[in-house]
Every structure is written in C-alpha cells, then in structure tokens.
Amino acid sequence: MNSAEKTKSTKTVKGEQTKALILNSALGLLREHGYEQTTMRAIAKKADVSLGNAYHYFGSKEHLIQAFYHRTHEEHLVAVLPALRKETSLKARLLALLRLKISTLEPYHEFAGVLFKTAADPHSPLNPFADDSAPTRHDSIKLFEELVADTKARIPSDLRAELPYLLWLYHMGIILFWIHDSSPKRARTYRLIDQTVDLLDKLISLASNPLMRPVRKRALKLVAELRELG
C-alpha cells in the first residue's frame, strides 16, 4: 500500500508495462538532456505512446520527479546498507552514507537543480515538507535512524532522539551544495563532506557535555517545534 505514489495505479499487466516504459524513457531523456530540454512529447514518442497516455500514468511532468526520487533512494539504500553494517562509528557511517548518496545522484546532476527548484515551492506536491512526499521523506529519515540507532558513542538521549532528523537536514544541505558544485568530479562536495562530518562529530561531542545541557535543551525544543511544520 505505497500511498506515496501520486501516479495512477495500474489495474492491468499491460498498464504496468506501459507505465514502466514511460518512466524509463523519461529517466533516460532526463539524464541525457536535463529537465527543461526533455519534453513530454519526446518522452511519449520515445516510449512509442501518445502524449495523452503519458499523462494518464503521470499526472504531470513533476510527478516523474517523484518517481525519480523513489528510484534513486532505493538505489542508494542498496549501496549503503552494507556499509552501515561494516562500520560502527557514527563518523564513518555518515561519511560512507553521504559519499554513496552523491555518487548515486551523480548521473542526474544536470537535472537535479529542478528537483530542488520544485521542492522549494510550498505549492508543489514535491516539496519535502508536503503531505504527498511524507512517505518518501520518512523513508529517508528512517535511514538516519538506523545509522544512529546502534552506534556506540555516548550521546544524551534527548539529542539522540532528534539526531536522525538533524542529520537528514544536514544531508539535504550537502545535496544543495552538490547541485551548485561545478568543480571537476565534484571534488569540492566531497571535500565539504569530509570536513563537515569531522566537524559534526566534534560538535556532537561538545553538545553532549553536561555543561551544554541548558543550551542543548533549548535548541532541541526549537527543533521539535520546527518539525511540526509539515
């Protein structure tokens, strides 16, 4: 019962095939030519299907992005789970997760900008805080929950509870940087990851200091309020 799908649910084997055909055509063209350059007519043509039929399965061009989200998230999941099992420290896990995320997204760098563009619009069903994308977002945060769950570091329980969400936000920030990064092989993004992960590790230690308790409590209360927004 994947209620995340805003796409038309197929009632037929044939329908399922057609839908997959359209999605694959779309992702291929998107990857090659980016978002603006890829027209719905071209997608339909490549899938050997009428224009209206493409709209039967995907309510809009933006809905194809949601499908993209879902697909890359699963790709990333497959790549990152073994790494989480192998590493035990929060630092090493975070490092592995982020690097794999970027390398998974890399083929779509050209059109990832639009992804964020639509995501930032509160009226869009794709913005990360909208109800429509709640399931996908939740899946994504869940990954960070697993990352934090059985790590050995001594972290106060109040911070530990909010940490998955905070790390998810942080990882969104990294992606935003990556989108704007035009350095060769995204060297700058990878360097940013290395440095921020290191810094974050230190900050978590700091925030875990008993002396920091009052400030930490305040900050965490604020974060909790922020989360209600969605």
Next chain:
Amino acid sequence: MNSAEKTKSTKTVKGEQTKALILNSALGLLREHGYEQTTMRAIAKKADVSLGNAYHYFGSKEHLIQAFYHRTHEEHLVAVLPALRKETSLKARLLALLRLKISTLEPYHEFAGVLFKTAADPHSPLNPFADDSAPTRHDSIKLFEELVADTKARIPSDLRAELPYLLWLYHMGIILFWIHDSSPKRARTYRLIDQTVDLLDKLISLASNPLMRPVRKRALKLVAELRELG
C-alpha cells in the same frame, strides 16, 4: 551603474514610464492573484501595452521577480535603518530587522513561494548565488554588516568577520520558514524569530569563549570555503 538590472535599460523618458507602468501592473496582479495566476498577457493588458512590449523591458516573467526583490529590499531598508540607530545590542537589532522583514514581505506571501522556487534553481539567473543577483545579495549582506559593525558585544574578530554572512544565511532560513507558514498572522514565524534570536545570542557568546577557539576556527574556515561557491 546598477548592473544588477537584467532588465532593458531605457533610453527615453517615455520608455522609463512604460517600464514602471508594466512593473506596477505586474506587482499589483502578483499581489492579488499570485504568480501562476498572473499571466504576462494580463500584465500587458493592465498596463495597456502589447505583450511583446512587456518582453522588451523584462526579458522574462522571472525578471519581474528580480524587480520585486529590489523593491522590497528598499522598502525594508527604509523601515529598518531607524531601528538600527535606536538599538545598540545585537539581539535587539536582529529582532527588529527580522520582524520588519517579515512584515514588509507579508503582502506577497502568496507568491513568495515561487520566488524561492526559482531561486533554488542553479540555472536560474535569480538564484541567490548566481552572478546576476550578486549586487542584490551584496546589498542584503551589507545590511547585516552595518548591524554587526558598531555593536558593543565582545566578539572575536574572526567570528565578527563572518557574522554578517552567517546572519544573512540565517535570515534566509527564516524566510523559508515563513513561506511555508500558514498559521494565523504568521504567529509561528514570529515566535521562531523570537526564539532563534535568543538562542543565537547565546550561541555567539558561547562561540566567543576562548575554550571554543579551535572548533570555532575550524567552523569558520569551512564557512569561508563555502562562500567561494558563488
């Protein structure tokens, strides 16, 4: 020589009038009906001008947003400067600045979403990190420089140097929250401002502690690198 203007520079009094006429029509309609509902044809019609003429002065619908940026920034400036003169503490100044920013933007809440939507796209000339919008961005950061400049608090010089940029980023975050805020009278946004300003004030004190020097140095070096992006 305001090079921020991507709009056609007028060579004639008549041209100047027509351009202003179009912009005013646009802002009026934008304010009333939001971005998507406001068509270029409607703008041209209200200004009693041909469609092509609107495009003569504003290269695209998005360029009208840039004009919007500029105008609201100036409105905000007029409102906030007296407050900066009146208050001396960083906390009070920041509070006043942010509250006035939100109230200045309020009439355009409906279409502010699109503003961020386009701003988040790295290919758009409107994204805050793009060259095209550099002058406007710089003006905006300059305001925070003034805010920090003659404040009395004892802040390490390294932090003081980066603080305007950091506060600018923070204020962008507040606006992002405001865009998504549908609470009555934006009560939640104002509460967020109150709380975060308070917290920020505490954090700055904390970061100014000599014990924090190593972490602070690291973090600031990172921020400096991040800034190069634009």
Next chain:
DNA sequence: CCGTTTTCCTGAACACGTTCAAAAAAGTTC
C-alpha cells in the same frame, strides 16, 4: 526641415505542459 539611426512597440507565431471527449482494447459477468 529631411534623412538616418535609435528606441519603442505590435501582433502573429511557436513549442510547451496540460486537459478532455471519445475511441479502442481488455476484462468481467452471465
């Protein structure tokens, strides 16, 4: 003033995302 150049302005045209009535095909029921 007239000729020329620059600026302002127009309306038709294009490609796009999207919608929709209705045809075709597939599935269901008896």
Next chain:
DNA sequence: GAACTTTTTTGAACGTGTTCAGGAAAACGG
C-alpha cells in the same frame, strides 16, 4: 460469446511563456 464495465489509449484543443520580423515613433545630425 454477447452485453456490459473498466481500463487504456488517442489526438485535437487550450492557454501559457517566449520569440521575432518588422512597423511606428522619437531622437539626432545636417
């Protein structure tokens, strides 16, 4: 397999942002 329902598929149409060749008006130079 016939009548009916549901699902899939089509192609034409609409309104949109944007472009462009060229006309109208103003500025300029003699």
